[in-house]
Amino acid sequence: MSEVTSESHGRARDLLRFATAGSVDDGKSTLVGRLLYDTKSVLADQIEAVQRASVDKGLSAPDLSLLVDGLRAEREQGITIDVAYRYFGTPTREFVLADTPGHVQYTRNTVTGASTAELAVLLVDARHGVVEQTRRHAAVLALLRVPRLVLAINKIDIVDYDEAVLAAIAKDFAGLARSLGFADDAVVTIPVSALVGDNVVERSARTPWYDGPTLLGHLESVPVAGPEVAAPFRMPVQYVIRPRESTEDLHDYRGYAGQVAAGTVRPGDEVVVLPGGARTRVARVDTADGPLDAAGAGRSVTVLLEDDIDISRGDLLASAGAPPRLTSELDATLCWLADKPLRPGARLLLKHGARTTQVIVGALGERLDTETVSYVDAPEQLGINDIARVALxxxxxxxxxxxADIRATGSFLLIDPPTGNTLAAGLVGHPLSLAG
Structure with missing residues (x-):
């Protein structure tokens, strides 16, 4: 969750986390390169290297995709194959961008990149419109409860800036977005040309019929406060702080450090410690810069409690008035990320917050067919990229x-015990309900 400028929530800066997604050759890498280039977020030697490489390729203009596709394999294949995180900023806002692959083989990487996003930019090629991979990515973004979407219709220069073509694509996608549960006001359509820069950072005179924001303008102005801000307080304990050197001020100091995953914590709030169940009140909320009157979602703090309770890493501090449920039976949705298939009866490790425990996989439920964006009968096993309902x-x-209520405490990972490799991303419940 981002840190938003707000005294009431104890945040220090304005930060938007967003992800890009789209089919192969829709121009994602060029769009991201254009954002970095036009916001002057690229070092001079990087620009010079791109210019030299572009000349070597016989191009008259810089190939901005080279600013993003940094792996040799990506450059050779001409596709993005891994999630790349880019950090840039403007005077208005700072950004963390997760650039995800477009190839169907790497759909699982979209899960990784979009899991913490507050907004996703979904590209489509103006010549092709909504295609199978568009539907697949939109379904994954809806499943992950990404609250806001930008439909960036790219390569508008190739279709001669034809308003009718773009309107038809926007209408087609609007029907898909509604079927996936996105509200109409959660989706913004922006016609762009990443290659020449139309409506990316600067408004284009070639689209006089478009009166909406540029892509950067929208990214700078869209609200970043997600549902976690108004949710009940949750904070997984990452570390128990007991100073090694005792002074008069620190003699009895015992703090519990972590990042507020949801809600707001204030001195005097009643909290429950789970899974133990002990209740107490917050005595103080500390940071390296001093105590706070309140700390909201995304803020890393140290919480001091009124009572001396046995608390360790992996425990959860939560609102006593609205605690999470305590259970060993999970009805969940899994995004299977591994080449090795998953079968019922598998014994794995489950990591939830800072706590890891053993888990047994029960019955497999309906599988999400991302090509048709519909649920189909339960499979015998899950293969790579499969998304299905599972009992654990x-x-x-x-x-x-x-x-669907709180992403941080409603998500988990499945881990292979022998290797420690991540096998699946899990979501508690069934956050994607498809309209008829």
């Missing part, structure tokens, strides 16, 4: 929320 039983009780 954990060795220890876990404090969980529905993913």
């Amino acid at each position: 039983r954990t060795a220890d009780q876990l404090p969980v929320d529905e993913y």
Whole structure:
């Protein structure tokens, strides 16, 4: 969750996390390169290297996709194959951008890149409109409850800036977005040309019929406060702080450090410690810069409590008035990320927040067909990129929320015990309900 400038929530700066997605050759890398280039977020030697490489390729203008496709394999294949995180800023806002692959083989990487995004930019080629991979990515973004979408219709210069073509694509996508549960006001359509820069950072005179924002203008102005801000307080304990050197001020200091995952915490608030169940009140909320009157979602703090309670890494501090449910039976949605298939009966590790426990995979439920954006009968096993409903039983009780309500405490990972490799991303409940 981002840190938003707000005294009431104890945030220090304005930060938007967003992801890009789209089919192969829709121009994502060029669009991201254009954003970085036009906002002057690229070092001079990087620009010179891109210019030299572009000349070597016989191009008359810089190939801005080279600013993004940094891996040799990506440059050789001409496609993005891994999630790349880019950091840039303007005088208005700072950004963390997750550039995800467009190839169907790497759909699982979209899950990684979009899992913490507050907005997603979904590209389509103006010549092709909404295609199979567009529907697949839109379904994944809806499943992950990304609250806002930008439909960036790219390569408008190739269709001669034809308003009718763009209107037809926008109408087609609007029907898909509604079927996936996106509200009409959560989707903004922007016609762009990443290659020449139309409506990316600067408004284009070649689209006089378009009166909406540029892509950067929208990214700078869209609200970043997600549903976690208004949710009940949740903070996984990452570390227990006991100073090694005792002074008069620190003699009895015992703090619990972590990042506020949801809601707001203030001195005097009643909290419950889970899974133990002990209740107490917050005595103080500390930071390296001093105590706070309140700390909201996204803020890293140290919480001091009024009572001396046995708390360790992996425990959860939560609102006593609206605690998560404590359970060892999870009805969840899995995004399977591994080449090795998943079958019922598998014994794995489950990581929830800072706590790891053993888990047994039960029955497999309906699978999401991302090509048709519909649920189909339960499979015998899950293969790479499969998304399905799964029953799980954990060795220890876990404090969980529905993913649709609080993403941080409603998400988990499945891990291979021998190797420690991540096998799946899990969501508590079934956050994607498809309209008829």
